[in-house]
Amino acid sequence: MSKIIVFVEANASGTANRASLEALGAAKSVGSDVVAVSYGIGGAALDAPKHIALEGESYSPDGTAADLAAIFAEEGATAVFLASTGVGRDVAPRVAALLDAPCFSDVTELSDEGGLVFTRPTLAGKLITRVRASGANGAAVATLRRNCFGAAEDGTTAGAGRPAAADLKAILTEIAAKEGGKLDVSEAPIIVSGGRGLKEPANFKLIEDLAAAFGNAAVGASRAVVDAGWRPHGEQVGQTGKTVAPGLYIAVGISGAIQHVAGMKTSKVIVAINKDPDAPIFKLADYGIVGDALEILPVLTEAVKGAMAGA
Amino acid sequence: MNIVACIKRVPATETQPKVAADGMGLDHSALEYMLSFYDEIALEEAIRSKEAHGGEVTALTLGPTEASKELRDCLARGADKGRVSLDPACHPREPRTTPTPTAATDTARGAELVFCGRQATDRDNAAVGPMLATMLGWSCVTDVIELHIDGTSATAKRESERGIEHFRFTLPAVITCQKGLNEPRYAGLKGIMAAKKKPIEEAEPMLVESATEVVGVSLPPARPAGRIVGEGPDAVPALLEALRTEAKVL
Ligand SMILES: Cc1cc2nc3c(=O)[nH]c(=O)nc-3n(C[C@H](O)[C@H](O)[C@H](O)COP(=O)(O)OP(=O)(O)OC[C@H]3O[C@@H](n4cnc5c(N)ncnc54)[C@H](O)[C@@H]3O)c2cc1C
Ligand SMILES: Nc1ncnc2c1ncn2[C@@H]1O[C@H](COP(=O)(O)O)[C@@H](O)[C@H]1O
Numbered sequence: 130m131s132k133i134i135v136f137v138e139a140n141a142s143g144t145a146n147r148a149s150l151e152a153l154g155a156a157k158s159v160g161s162d163v164v165a166v167s168y169g170i171g172g173a174a175l176d177a178p179k180h181i182a183l184e185g186e187s188y189s190p191d192g193t194a195a196d197l198a199a200i201f202a203e204e205g206a207t208a209v210f211l212a213s214t215g216v217g218r219d220v221a222p223r224v225a226a227l228l229d230a231p232c233f234s235d236v237t238e239l240s241d242e243g244g245l246v247f248t249r250p251t252l253a254g255k256l257i258t259r260v261r262a263s264g265a266n267g268a269a270v271a272t273l274r275r276n277c278f279g280a281a282e283d284g285t286t287a288g289a290g291r292p293a294a295a296d297l298k299a300i301l302t303e304i305a306a307k308e309g310g311k312l313d314v315s316e317a318p319i320i321v322s323g324g325r326g327l328k329e330p331a332n333f334k335l336i337e338d339l340a341a342a343f344g345n346a347a348v349g350a351s352r353a354v355v356d357a358g359w360r361p362h363g364e365q366v367g368q369t370g371k372t373v374a375p376g377l378y379i380a381v382g383i384s385g386a387i388q389h390v391a392g393m394k395t396s397k398v399i400v401a402i403n404k405d406p407d408a409p410i411f412k413l414a415d416y417g418i419v420g421d422a423l424e425i426l427p428v429l430t431e432a433v434k435g436a437m438a439g440a
Numbered sequence: 441m442n443i444v445a446c447i448k449r450v451p452a453t454e455t456q457p458k459v460a461a462d463g464m465g466l467d468h469s470a471l472e473y474m475l476s477f478y479d480e481i482a483l484e485e486a487i488r489s490k491e492a493h494g495g496e497v498t499a500l501t502l503g504p505t506e507a508s509k510e511l512r513d514c515l516a517r518g519a520d521k522g523r524v525s526l527d528p529a530c531h532p533r534e535p536r537t538t539p540t541p542t543a544a545t546d547t548a549r550g551a552e553l554v555f556c557g558r559q560a561t562d563r564d565n566a567a568v569g570p571m572l573a574t575m576l577g578w579s580c581v582t583d584v585i586e587l588h589i590d591g592t593s594a595t596a597k598r599e600s601e602r603g604i605e606h607f608r609f610t611l612p613a614v615i616t617c618q619k620g621l622n623e624p625r626y627a628g629l630k631g632i633m634a635a636k637k638k639p640i641e642e643a644e645p646m647l648v649e650s651a652t653e654v655v656g657v658s659l660p661p662a663r664p665a666g667r668i669v670g671e672g673p674d675a676v677p678a679l680l681e682a683l684r685t686e687a688k689v690l
Contacts, residue, residue, distance in 0.1 A: 141602045148601075190582075194574065215600025219582045222567035226574035230650045232567040233558075244656055250573050257458050257464060257658050260574060264651030298579040299609040302595075306603045319689075362585075362620040363599060368453050368561060369477045369619060377689045388453050394663065399688040400679065406668070410551040413663055416682050420672035432680050434690050 130161030131245055134205040135177070136197060138216045139169030139303065148212035148275040148314075153177060155278035156210050159239050164204050165286070168193060172288030172425035175240070176281040188296035193351025194223030196294050201268070202229060208245060208262075213272035221272045230268035233260060236371075237277045247271055253368040253391035276374050278363070312347040315365060315388070319377045322349030322366055322393075326382020326403060326422055335426035336381060342433040349373070349393075351383045367392035382422045385410025402426075441495035442551040445486035447479040447514055447567075449507040450562040457659070466653050470681040473512045475672045478557025480542040484624040485587065487518040493589065496520045500547050502527045508640050515635035516627030522638070523547060525645035545575055552592075558583050569616035579609035659660045 133156040137380055140146040153176065156163045166175035172182035173363070183196055197209055207225050208287065211217035213235045225232035238248035246261050247269070262269035307313070314320050321343070323336040333348070340346035350360040366373055368388040378396035383389060384407055385401070393399070394413055401414035402422050411417045418425055451457070451466070452474045458467040477482075486497045499514035501507045502525040511522035525547075548554045556569035564584070573580030579594075585598040585604075592611045597604055598618065627635070669678040684690045 139602075146601065190570070191574070191580070215583065215598065215605075216602070217572065219598075219600075222565075222570040223574045223580070225567065226571040229651070231650075232565065232571070233652075234565050234567060240544075242655075248550070250660070252451065252455065252457055252466070253453070253561065254566065254660060255455070256459070257660050259655040259657070261653050261655055263650060263653035289666070298605045299596075299613075301583050301605055302608050303606040304603040305606065306597075313601060343486050365619070377683070391453075394660075398683070398689050399663075399666070411666070411668065413666070415663075415666040415687065416679055417666065417668040418670060418672070418675045418679055419668055420675070425673050425676065428676045429679070432676050433690075436680055436684065 130331065131159065131208050131241070132162040132164070132204060133160035134164050134201050134204065134206045134209045135167055136198060136209070136211040136217065137165050137167040137170065137175060137219065138192070138212065138214065141306065143169060145173065145175065146212065146214065147280060148214050148217070148273075150280040151275060152210045152212045152273045153281040155239055155273050155280060158278070159241050159245060160208070164200065164206065166197060166200055167288050168293070170288070172290060173289045174284040176284035177286055180284070180286040180288045181291050183293040184290050185293030185295075187297060188301040190219045191223055191297055191299060192297045193220050194227060195296070196291075197224045207267060207269070207406040208268045211270075211272050213274045217272045217318050217410065221270050225270040228266070228268050228270065230264060230266070230270050231260075231262050233271040234272045235268060235274045237274050239278075243363050244407075245269060245312045249436035254372070254387070254394065255391060312345070314347045314349045314366060314373050315371045317342045317345065317347035318375050319346035320366070320373055320375045320393075321346050321347045321379045321381065322351065322383060322397075323354060323360075323381050324351035324383030327354070328423065331349065332423060335423065335430070339379070339430045341424055342351045342437065344437060365421045380410050380414070381426065383410055384408050385413060441489065441553065441568050443489055443497045444488045444494055444548050444551045444554045445479070445483040445497060445499050445514065445519060446554060446556045447483060447499050447501050448476045448557070448560045448562070449501065449503050449510045450560055453477070453479055453561060459657050459659060463656055463658070465657055467503060467649045473506075473510070476562070477563070478558050478559060478617055478619070480624040481619065481621050482555035482557050483514050483517060483519065484622045485615065486553070487618055487625075489589065491554055492513050498523055498547060498551075501525070501643060505642070512635055513627060515638040515640070518631065520638060522640035524613040524640065524642050526642055527645060529641060531578060534636045545572065548572065552611045556614060556616045558616050558618045566616070569614050573614035576612070577612075579611070579613040580615070581607045581609060581613070582616040584615050585618050585620045586652060587615060587621065621659045
């Protein structure tokens with residue numbers, strides 16, 4: 130059985146982020162023993178038999194990696210799990226290098242088959258690969274994709290403080306909030322994405338209105354409109370943008386090019402609005418409306434407002 | 441300043457992959473290849489750093505001899521030299537663990553700056569850059585969208601769920617490049633001509649045994665067929681009804 134170290138990172142408000150709690154939940158489901166190592170949550174209680182809270186003056190990914198590698202050795206662990214977030218993906222390969230272990234990124238499934246087997250998408254999800262660690266020490270480092278594993282319960286184990294590594298190379302000096310505290314596509318349960326079919330940047334107001342009607346939706350975009358400067362890079366969904374898997378993905382005026390689809394095809398429910406009945410996006414969509422997005426969006430927004438008010 | 445851009449030849453993003461007969465990897469028989477998308481950004485940043493601070497850019501790849509085609513493209517865009525660390529087994533290795541960084545270490549050792557892509561668009565590991573930095577004991581900032589270098593001091597910005605993170609570090613460093621950092625240039629005719637005279641070196645890399653065993657490779661399950669609920673604004677009520685009662689997402 131595996132003894133797993135799980136890194137629990139903080140979100141902007143200083144509480145454990147959801148993706149980390151999912152990594153913790155995943156570790157508890159396949160590991161015989163779990164040690165949570167947190168940073169930045171003030172030692173708040175976690176659902177783990179043991180919880181070490183790193184305490185440092187400054188955050189550094191190399192420092193955190195050194196701490197995780199040291200704790201791995203002290204605990205005699207077999208694996209290190211992190212969330213597949215900007216922070217987790219930054220730290221994980223460094224831990225792997227320190228442990229001389231493979232780094233499995235963006236794992237979507239785990240199983241114990243006489244040792245952990247990791248399932249992960251490659252080629253932007255066009256291929257599914259199952260791998261296991263086969264090094265001399267059998268160690269593995271993995272980042273776990275969001276929304277694939279059940280989160281750990283509320284915890285009771287407060288963090289025992291431990292001074293974080295002090296020999297830091299890249300030092301975090303500031304975290305600037307994103308504009309307007311907008312919900313990021315990688316975290317939103319609902320995404321309304323627009324493409325070139327919106328015709329001009331001003332028409333994205335219609336996409337924003339629909340997202341606002343849901344209340345908990347983020348605005349996404351195809352690469353075509355990001356490259357045209359209509360929308361910021363951070364909103365791009367796809368092979369060279371963000372990979373998303375929300376509960377509901379609404380693609381408006383997006384043709385469904387293979388590179389876009391790669392980033393959203395594991396969404397739970399997909400809706401497409403496109404004036405071309407032969408657009409490839411309809412092959413993927415659970416529900417489609419054929420027609421002019423500029424006419425359909427305002428009606429849909431009103432209907433969603435009504436539905437939300439009634440809910 | 442000696443600058444290295446790590447680049448990889450990968451299957452083109454249009455690829456609709458097939459699984460190899462043994463079920464253990466990608467069928468490579470009919471693939472088209474390209475320079476990995478983020479590596480174009482890495483190369484561009486390497487060339488811009490040279491233009492700003494002087495020095496030389498080496499484009500480095502671990503891969504088959506054929507990868508010299510992608511290296512030639514890098515030379516045409518402005519790199520000074522190319523280097524292929526020959527690794528015929530590069531493709532089947534899944535996911536590659538330490539070999540690439542190990543092969544890169546020798547070339548990187550004499551450099552102040554190494555640029556990598558955020559991730560290679562084949563395995564999507566996003567691991568080689570920070571692994572290489574850790575092996576060298578260097579600074580590393582990943583997914584960089586803004587970079588400033590002043591002598592041996594540097595600052596960089598990256599985006600995470602927490603917000604825009606600002607980092608301070610010193611060279612030597614490995615930087616992995618995210619979309620938005622720059623707009624990669626194309627190779628002009630002059631560059632293509634000049635590239636013909638630039639050297640591409642082939643080297644036998646020190647390969648480390650993979651610490652990964654492939655259990656199996658498969659295509660993802662197809663999504664069940666959906667349906668068109670109607671045309672134009674009139675179809676909105678039917679869509680809402682489906683979302684509420686069938687899909688239960690409202
Ligand atoms: C290396 C590489 C990486 C890439 N990475 C990505 C990526 O990460 N993400 C991504 O999205 N793309 C990516 N692409 C680009 C991709 O190939 C497509 O070019 C892009 O997704 C097209 O964007 P689009 O659907 O908005 O535009 P188009 O393909 O032009 O489609 C516009 C759609 O709008 C419809 N339409 C037009 N008018 C209306 C209207 N009034 N109402 C309703 N519908 C209308 C049309 O029927 C059409 O289907 C990548 C390409 C390459 C080569
Ligand atoms: N075979 C390779 N040769 C040279 N550079 C590579 C190779 N594989 C990966 N890299 C570099 O490391 C980055 C991240 O790759 P990966 O960790 O495989 O996602 C790529 O964008 C390249 O810059």
